[in-house]
Amino acid sequence: MIDKILRGWDAKGLVRYLMGAGNHNEHTRPTVIAAWQSDPGALQPLRTGPGDFDFDPDSYVQLLEHINETAEAAGLPRRQPKPGEPGHTKHGYVWHCSLSLGAEDGELTFTQWSEIARDVMERTGIAPADDPGGCRWIAVHHGKSKEGNDHIHIAAVLVRQDSGRRFYPKDDFSKTRTIMREWEDRLGLRVTAINDATAAPGTTRGEQEKAKSRAAEGYHGLARGESDAPAKVQLRQVVTETAAVSNGPEEFLAGLRAQGIVVRLRRDEAGRITGYAVADPEDRDRRTGRPIFFGGRKLAPELSWPKLERGWADVATAHSVTDRAEVTARPHQVVESVAGTVRAAAAAVRDRTEPAEHIARNLQPLLSAWARVAEGAQTRGDLTRASWDYDRAGRSPRNAPKTVAGEAANALRASSRQLSMLGVLSGRGKQRDAGLELALAVSMLLLELGAWYEQRHQLHHADAALSSARSIARFGESTNAVAPSARWKGVHVPDLGRARDRAAVRGSTDRPTSPPPWVPRATPRQGPTLR
Structure with a gap:
């Protein structure tokens, strides 16, 4: 089960999107299946015709007003304030969470989706079941997506009903991911990965375009990096390898400099190294002409200076x-x-x-x-x-x-x-x-x-x-x-x-003592290009 969380400012606009045809006519027969007041049917706009979106205008507007009432009472804007304007913050008060099954998992009933949505609202703290002053929210079910995925959307206004104060969920991304994993086990669904925060930072479109431009100009990057990859990727590869074969900070820094990498160190008042940044000397800012540096933590979680030092301490043993x-x-x-x-x-x-x-x-x-x-x-x-x-x-x-x-x-x-x-x-x-x-x-x-x-x-x-x-x-x-x-x-x-x-196989945590009979690999042999 895949979850995705977004934040915004326009609750009415979000609900119109969820109850409408979608940006690419991907929605079918939107239905409110769960809500903060335990009676989603009372919020579902009345249908006046056979079409998926033939809603009675009065009951449709009433849904919009109900969901946005606390934000309206708190005087919150429906667009993000610009820098310098009152209330400027990057954190929108409209919480949008989509939950989706893979096509191979089939469909869940409205009751099952409702239980999942309430579990999310409970454990993220947005609207606990025993808290009448919690935030207002609704869960909307659509028919299957074009890819065949059964899914729902949860829209919540992060404003408490009792005090009118904004509510800020703590660690909602990780909590929702954990909840999804538990429901996968409970319902026997296909297993998806937990959120462990170990992914290396991705590259931007600008970094990718710059790599293509450098390759067209005949520069393919660092000698021990993947040819024509963005500078951030090559630096991550070279720093990872150099750290792995080094036995201490001196050997590590010397190894980087020997490969032509520019190294910048951060020290404390006692002169001890507390951090570092690296740059490919040929990867420069087009405006200033200076090399673009990446801190170790910006390359990958395990490449921060404290973690590297712990690794070298293991070498000593x-x-x-x-x-x-x-x-x-x-x-x-x-x-x-x-x-x-x-x-x-x-x-x-x-x-x-x-x-x-x-x-x-x-x-x-x-x-x-x-x-x-x-x-x-x-x-x-x-x-x-x-x-x-x-x-x-x-x-x-x-x-x-x-x-x-x-x-x-x-x-x-x-x-x-x-x-x-x-x-x-x-x-x-x-x-x-x-x-x-x-x-x-x-x-x-x-x-x-x-x-x-x-x-x-x-x-x-x-x-x-x-x-x-x-x-x-x-x-x-x-x-x-x-x-x-x-x-x-x-x-x-x-x-x-x-x-x-x-x-996804259920019912056993034991493993055989020998590898299973894997399918033979048939991919043609092809190694990376090293320059």
Whole structure:
């Protein structure tokens, strides 16, 4: 079930839209199915004809007046005040929430939709059932959308009826997302992702257009970034990789500068670094000509300076191995053991220490280090793509408990450090088999992490892990052409998007101790372009 929340200023205008044909004639037979006064039928405009929108004018106007009465009494404007005008604020008092089912979920009854709408109003605090002074609201059901989605709209005026004061919902986005997940479980609907605030900031249309212009002029961006991607995306990729293979702030900053990135630091009164910003020297403001800087937090949640420092502190707890033969032999054994730890964590669903979370976070450095030392442009491309694809899977949800990394996570980070000490993992001789064994082990670990994330309904993370596994599979298939391996032939990576289908199965939180028989991947081998 998908939810979307918007804020505005014109309650009457919103209700006219909901009771009308819509912007593209997408509405059919609008019906008020729930309301603040527990009698939605009394608010439904009388129908005077067979058409979907043949409403009696008097009862239609009465609905508009009822819903807007508290805002009118409070003297609130029906448009956003401009800067400098009285009452200027970016927060509109009209709350609009749309709730939609996927076409594959069928339809809900008016009673079910009404219960969902009341639950949302109750738990967001907008109109609790035992609070007669709560805000006024209505829920309107339309027929299915053009895509076949059953849905409702909730319109609320965020003004209390008893005091006339504006009401400001706290964390309404996250609360509504949680409510939707609970109703999915209750009604047996298709599972959708929870709101974990781990998505990296998107790029604007202007940033995308600038990237196209730079490419047309012959500049394709940073050497370790995705060719022709917007500067923000390339900086995120390079900073993520550099942080992953660094053991401390000095090494991290030196690594960024060595790649031509401009770094700006923020320090406190004692001279300690408290933040940083980075810029591609060729990405400049067209008006001032100065490089455009992005703070670490603006690139991704896990790239803020405090979080990077915590990651380097974890590095200090991981031991190092200097013997080259041991370095090339051990990583796949460590990864295989770690996969077993993730499998055990999935079985212990009530274990609050969540060792798999630390393992997921510490797999990113191993992927980055492996991509750095692999031999051959195509191989490095496949592994770099795997690291980029995995990015979100290594981020912790906003409300994740702060726990100490366990032995498995530390061993994984130590293996990353060992790989980064190599000049090249050549793929020839014994190292060829070592690379193939590592690819096999990492693929199995990614599948375990994907299943673990699905169990927790973190489907964006699950898709990221599976996408990374597909990139690793490209490396394994190319290596397999030279060094066939019966073990590798048994690894099949699921198609992206199937995570939600598997997660929708009800009635069991246990998982098999071996990967399910995934459908073989049929995508042609294609790595990213590195410049």
